[in-house]
Amino acid sequence: xxxxxxxxxxxxxxxxxxxxxxxxxxxxxxxxxxxxxxxxxxxxxxxxxxxxxxxxxxxxxxxxxxxxxxxxxxxxxxxxxxxxxxxxxxxxxxxxxxxxxxxxxxxxxxxxxxxxxxxxxxxxxxxxxxxxxxxxxxxxxxxxxxxxxxxxxxxxxxxxxxxxxxxxxxxxxxxxxxxxxxxxxxxxxxxxxxxxxxxxxxxxxxxxxxxxxxxxxxxxxxxxxxxxxxxxxxxxxxxxxxxxxxxxxxxxxxxxxxxxxxxxxxxxxxxxxxxxxxxxxxxxxxxxxxxxxxxxxxxxxxxxxxxxxxxxxxxxxxxxxxxxxxxxxx
Numbered sequence: 001x002x003x004x005x006x007x008x009x010x011x012x013x014x015x016x017x018x019x020x021x022x023x024x025x026x027x028x029x030x031x032x033x034x035x036x037x038x039x040x041x042x043x044x045x046x047x048x049x050x051x052x053x054x055x056x057x058x059x060x061x062x063x064x065x066x067x068x069x070x071x072x073x074x075x076x077x078x079x080x081x082x083x084x085x086x087x088x089x090x091x092x093x094x095x096x097x098x099x100x101x102x103x104x105x106x107x108x109x110x111x112x113x114x115x116x117x118x119x120x121x122x123x124x125x126x127x128x129x130x131x132x133x134x135x136x137x138x139x140x141x142x143x144x145x146x147x148x149x150x151x152x153x154x155x156x157x158x159x160x161x162x163x164x165x166x167x168x169x170x171x172x173x174x175x176x177x178x179x180x181x182x183x184x185x186x187x188x189x190x191x192x193x194x195x196x197x198x199x200x201x202x203x204x205x206x207x208x209x210x211x212x213x214x215x216x217x218x219x220x221x222x223x224x225x226x227x228x229x230x231x232x233x234x235x236x237x238x239x240x241x242x243x244x245x246x247x248x249x250x251x252x253x254x255x256x257x258x259x260x261x262x263x264x265x266x267x268x269x270x271x272x273x274x275x276x277x278x279x280x281x282x283x284x285x286x287x288x289x290x291x292x293x294x295x296x297x298x299x300x301x302x303x304x305x306x307x308x309x310x311x312x313x314x315x316x317x318x319x320x321x322x323x324x325x326x327x328x329x330x
Contacts (some may be wrong), residue, residue, distance in 0.1 A: 024318040025051035028309040036327040051309035054282040059303035061188035067277040075185040082138035085131035088172030105152035154268035177245035191274035
């Protein structure tokens with residue numbers, strides 16, 4: 001009797017263990033009626049077998065199986081933004097006020113000491129489209145190539161406002177918005193590095209002034225060093241911290257403001273960063289079966305199409321990869 005019970009328990013143990021094992025979906029296969037189609041045609045993929053999940057990679061930019069784990073790649077990095085000059089003398093009248101575009105590869109902190117210790121490259125001349133008149137409207141910059149800095153691990157981009165005391169005219173008021181930064185890869189994929197205010201973390205820092213500016217009104221409407229919207233409603237100058245564009249440097253209308261040196265700096269960014277390519281889910285664990293899948297290629301070219309079929313359990317997963325090379329004709 002004991003031997004029978006022992007054998008029964010062994011069988012139960014084997015079945016329980018077996019439930020957590022899966023087989024490779026070896027019977028999964030993909031075929032098409034043709035290997036060449038015209039752009040805009042609907043391509044029908046015939047699917048055989050019944051794996052637990054099926055994921056489709058078309059081979060287009062952003063949808064390549066080979067790049068599914070890629071998180072870094074050197075590309076052409078393009079920066080663009082909008083600026084508005086809303087107060088001060090109208091160019092070409094000489095003015096000691098200036099807005100500079102800078103970049104650093106070795107900034108270690110956002111306080112005045114670290115800003116002064118860092119090496120900054122002035123790239124203001126790469127933009128030829130600065131505002132030429134006073135207006136509340138915005139001027140869109142050139143698409144500025146900063147690819148020559150992508151060998152660095154990280155960079156910081158800064159707008160620096162240098163204002164001088166004149167005693168005769170108010171200092172310039174600047175507004176900035178819509179900063180975008182893209183890593184454009186050779187395969188046509190464009191990875192956004194900064195695309196809006198919410199994922200561009202800005203800090204404001206002011207360098208020591210001689211004599212110190214006591215007006216308290218020279219401030220960007222973003223967080224100062226160690227003060228952000230997450231910590232306080234207002235920054236250290238009492239200005240309400242904005243959580244959306246535009247970002248404004250407002251020196252006030254007084255004509256006797258002291259010299260000031262103010263910086264608006266992004267957090268560090270890796271110019272080689274990119275997002276992994278992703279596939280489309282053709283079948284998940286809930287769907288019973290998928291026998292066909294239709295897809296439209298909108299651009300001519302040669303594409304390596306990949307289907308990944310997977311069986312899953314709590315303990316493991318096993319996959320089968322099927323690939324086809326399709327030519328899409330104009």
